[in-house]
Amino acid sequence: MPSLIDIRRRIRSVKNTQQITKAMKMVSAAKLRRAQDRVISSRPYGALLRKVLGNVAAAAANDERTSGHPLLAQRPEQRILLVLITGDKGLAGAFNSNLIKGAQAFMTERPDASVQLELIGRKGRDFFRKRSASISGEHVNLAAKVIFDDTAAIARKAMELYCNDEIDAVWLLYNEFKSVVAQKVVLSRVLPIQLPEQASTVDYIFEQPPAEMLAALLPRYIEMEFYRALLESAAAEHAARMTAMEAATSNAGDMIEKLTLYMNRVRQASITKEIIEVVSGAAAAE
Numbered sequence: 001m002p003s004l005i006d007i008r009r010r011i012r013s014v015k016n017t018q019q020i021t022k023a024m025k026m027v028s029a030a031k032l033r034r035a036q037d038r039v040i041s042s043r044p045y046g047a048l049l050r051k052v053l054g055n056v057a058a059a060a061a062n063d064e065r066t067s068g069h070p071l072l073a074q075r076p077e078q079r080i081l082l083v084l085i086t087g088d089k090g091l092a093g094a095f096n097s098n099l100i101k102g103a104q105a106f107m108t109e110r111p112d113a114s115v116q117l118e119l120i121g122r123k124g125r126d127f128f129r130k131r132s133a134s135i136s137g138e139h140v141n142l143a144a145k146v147i148f149d150d151t152a153a154i155a156r157k158a159m160e161l162y163c164n165d166e167i168d169a170v171w172l173l174y175n176e177f178k179s180v181v182a183q184k185v186v187l188s189r190v191l192p193i194q195l196p197e198q199a200s201t202v203d204y205i206f207e208q209p210p211a212e213m214l215a216a217l218l219p220r221y222i223e224m225e226f227y228r229a230l231l232e233s234a235a236a237e238h239a240a241r242m243t244a245m246e247a248a249t250s251n252a253g254d255m256i257e258k259l260t261l262y263m264n265r266v267r268q269a270s271i272t273k274e275i276i277e278v279v280s281g282a283a284a285a286e
Contacts, residue, residue, distance in 0.1 A: 004270070007263040011256060018252035024091065025245035028238045032180070035235035038146070039177050039228075046228050053217050057195040060210035070163040071193050071218045077169045079114050081136065081158055082106060083226070084128075085174035085233045086121030088140055095175060095183065095240040096123040102173055102185050103128075116167070118154065120230065136161075143234040148227050155226040159219060162191045174229045175236035181243055183236040190225050193218055 084103050086096045103124070107115045116136040119125040125138045137157065142150050161167045170191035175183045206213060 021248040028242035032238035075168040083118040086124035087237045088122040092241040093244040151227040152223040155223040174233045177235035
């Protein structure tokens with residue numbers, strides 16, 4: 001049976017851990033509010049951009065330059081670039097492990113293809129670096145403050161590889177923010193671009209030829225997809241960490257209650273034993 005000193009030491013240790021998890025939950029909650037606002041603000045822009053892209057693509061459908069654009073070229077997926085967006089820190093439940101499992105399943109399902117990894121986030125980088133995976137690029141500390149120029153540079157790199165016929169497809173794997181308690185692992189192909197269907201039947205008047213406008217919109221669309229994916233991942237990470245720290249704080253409270261109850265029983269048993277010893281000694285002295 002452990003001594004009272006050991007039990008008190010353990011209770012003190014659990015209380016310190018509970019204070020840390022509670023503080024981490026509050027920090028994540030504050031960061032989540034800002035990240036959630038940015039995600040919600042970016043979604044209408046992305047939806048409108050896809051709508052405009054569909055209208056312009058429909059207007060330029062009869063132009064030969066449209067079908068010949070390098071970002072629309074369809075090739076068999078033999079050389080694939082997988083952009084994996086993970087977190088830079090742990091203590092977020094299954095946030096990072098689900099993404100890593102998804103990346104491994106992606107490569108397993110394509111045994112005949114050559115898959116290169118563009119890793120955004122320290123957790124994914126550390127995992128695949130130890131396993132000698134084919135890594136084309138590494139980026140860390142981007143989710144702390146998501147900046148459009150940083151994600152646009154990664155998108156331009158992917159587009160350059162695709163236009164130079166060095167890869168045949170580009171896929172994004174990330175966690176999409178659904179709610180505070182729910183995140184969804186999303187796997188989407190961004191290259192070659194799948195043009196959306198025409199969103200409306202409005203007859204637009206174009207100042208420039210639709211094919212030229214489409215050629216200017218396609219790179220912007222890819223850059224926006226990368227930027228939106230990182231925003232979604234950042235918000236989902238804060239939500240997952242807040243949920244995990246809330247559960248850890250609650251579990252620490254339960255453990256403190258059990259240890260306190262156990263400590264009281266040990267102390268009661270010790271007091272009872274001392275009383276029996278005193279009474280037995282008094283009886284023997286008589």
